[in-house]
Amino acid sequence: MIRWAVLSVLVMLGACSNQPPAPAEAGGSQAQVQAQPPLSKAERRERQIEHLLDRAELALSRDRLLMPAHDNAYDRYASVLVLEPGNEAARLGLQAIVLRYLDMARDAAQRSRFAEAETYLDRAAGILPQDEGVQSLIQQQREAIARPQERPAADNVTLLDARALGSRSDGIKTELVQLARRAKQTDHMVLIVAASDAQGRWIYQTMREAVKGYLLRGDIQVGSPARIEFLPPLEE
Known part of the structure; x- marks a missing residue:
């Protein structure tokens, strides 16, 4: 009897598992997909x-x-x-x-x-x-x-035209030659202030070639505005 009772229960459970799920009631826990209204042109x-x-x-x-x-x-x-x-x-x-x-x-x-x-x-x-x-x-x-830079009133400082330096024009070369000759005549050291180290070396090289045979003493600094400063000669 117990064996037949168990079999009856298993048959009933199998029948229940084959039944389709009951539809969700309105307002139940199942999420309802809401259609989003289309965006307006604005x-x-x-x-x-x-x-x-x-x-x-x-x-x-x-x-x-x-x-x-x-x-x-x-x-x-x-x-x-x-x-x-x-x-x-x-x-x-x-x-x-x-x-x-x-x-x-x-x-x-x-x-x-x-x-x-x-x-x-x-x-x-x-x-x-x-x-x-x-x-x-x-x-x-x-x-x-x-606008070209104005020359300062101080005699020991000469500003250099940045545009002319950038293009290495003939005019700036002539000016550097004159400055080199002045340094030789007065035996002054020169401080070269340039936009870059490479530009400073070019200025010094141009001045040195203008006074071959004379030891042009000078220093190079990177800065602005570009200029040549004449420093007093060192005391013996």
Whole structure:
């Protein structure tokens, strides 16, 4: 009897396992998938603008200003202004690109790389060509780079034209020859201050060749502005 009872229970359990699951009741624990309403045109544009601004900021932080093509700060900000012409963040971003190019131009000019400085200024001018304030700022920078340095009143210091040094023009060579002859005549030591050690060595070599047979005593320092200082002769 016990054996038949056990078999009956197993048969009943098997029958129950073959039954399909009961449908979930409305409001039960089973999660209901809710269909999301489609975004409106304005919402899609807002999300696109946010994405472009994020990408533009990243490119700007990495100095990808105008290059590489289609992955630079300028293209991203310009795309935002197409979608929303009055977007202030994009406008400020373009101004930031201009300022970055001005910084790069100043740095290049200080290292006597004037052609490179002009390239940066040309790029800056093309960012906001209709903005009079920006164009005025760029023009001021051009004039500051092109303006020759004034000679100081002190007799023992002569400033050298950074642009002429950068191109090693005939004019700067003639000036260095004259300075070398002055050093020989007065028997002064010279302190050469130049934008780089290589430029300082070139200045010294040019001066030394101008007074062959005379030991031109001098020292070289890296600094700005570029200049020649005549030091008193050492006392015996």
